[in-house]
Amino acid sequence: MTNALLPLLRLQGVHTHIGAYHILHGVDFDVPPGQVTMLLGRNGAGKTTTLRTIMGLWPTARGTVTFDGQAIGGDSDGKSGGQRSTPEIARLGIAYVPENMGIFGDLTVRENVLLAARGARSVDDIDTNRLEWLFGLFPALKKFWLFPAGKLSGGQKQMLAIARAMIEPRRLLLIDEPSKGLAPAIVGNLIEALRELKRMQTTVLLVEQNFNMARALGDTVAVMDDGRVVHRGAMAELAHDESMQQRLLGLSLGAHQ
């Protein structure tokens, strides 16, 4: 590994079952603080399941998930302290942007943002500077502030989903395939917004299929295949080594460039 800092998030031998299916078979990787860690891999490799396991939406069947030295996921054999619930995990300062964005379509943009600001009882309680900063980052949110979020375009919904994750300072952002289904020009905007986050030293764990986005944003990378991490290293190294890309990501890479 290239960095000597203690990881903010660490997964050790994590196994996850969904019903009768054994999806993760011992996932190991670290997320260093202040960096963007990319989680890459083909469809079905277990990237989304990994994020959901970190969030506690699927329980960790074996192994441990540690956040800032504290066990948040693990079997209940007593050693690891067992599994924390999703709200508890969120309250430690982890924000999650799921693949489907998790927008409340019947609620307005304003109400969506208010819900994400746990400390605020009304919009007036939200830090104005932070709100203005988000509006600067995502002008569409200001424009459609009082509209039902369900009426936004796909790109705008994604902006709202990310803004929700940033409305209060969070220690770790888990973002699942934000570029999915978005037009290339909008992906460009999204990359710019995430770069701004990166400049603020936000720790991000980002799942992506879009390699351009991964190359533009990633500091470190973990590549998954069949429920395991098969490669860990610096993003720059992977970005410059086409044979490694070919070997680890196969055709799915070319298809998404």
Next chain:
Amino acid sequence: MNTVVATQAPQSAAIPKTRFDWIPLAIVAVLAIAALPLIGSPSTWLTLTVAGLAMGMIVFITASGLTLVFGLMDVLNFGHGVFIALGAFIATTVLGAAADWTSADSLVRNLVAVFAAMVAAMALAGAVGWAFERVLVRPVYGQHLKQILITMGGMIIGEELIKVVWGPEQRPLPLPEALRGSLLIGDAAIGKYRVLALAIGALVLVLMLYALNRTKIGLLVRAGVQDREMVESLGYRIRTLFVGVFVVGSALAGLGGVMWGMFQQNVIPQIGAQVNVLIFIVIIIGGLGSTFGCFIGALLVGLVVNYAGFLAPPVVMFSSIGLMVLVLLWRPQGLYPVANR
């Protein structure tokens, strides 16, 4: 550096303003107007319409908790009727004990007695609801068949317990002195109690819409109905919220039971099972999880049942189910489908 321009995609201009769906509300008005020529006499029509709206309000109060309970946790509580029965029987006890006040020739005293019965019914139904959730519903989260069986079982046991406490016979629940009889508006006789029922129903609706739309807890309930996993991911304990909604829903069913019992002027232990059918029809018509849909559905059912009772008494039993069939043929998710479900 900060030249980020987020998606101002061309299609953004086409986004419509928040538009309220008026059609279901218009149907209530159209139904009422269409009934006028069929009934003939305007005064009879007015009497029936007020009666229908009052009945609708009572059904709405009773059913509103059920629709949120389903919307939040996918829990179909077939035992909801037991809180209605409980509320109605508590009213017989409280109003029986306050006979001096209910028979007094003073509207204020009568109302105080009625409100005392309502408060007692809500408090007890809410407390029993809390225990019901804890003991019966919690162990079967996510298991629909078991939920149906165990909540139905809960209702049967509740009904039997009511018989143990209050006896199996029908008990009278006479209206207090000042609420008997009718107000005459022209030739139309408007039941005094119906006016009170309308007022209380309107008050509950306003309070509920305020709580759901203007408070953070209400916001959480509305969000939880759409996507409970995301609400949890934002750091809120949806089960705590659910217990709160269950208790409030049970308390409102208790209130509905008091009002329903006074509407019928007598109470039988089977009242819960009887009303259960009606409230399930209402929440299905309204769109499961939708409070406003539940309100409109209740008004439609109240009007249809009252008009049918006058125009064609034999079809009364069928009329509410017929209405549900028609609504579902038109909107299979109910009048106001909840997004993301």
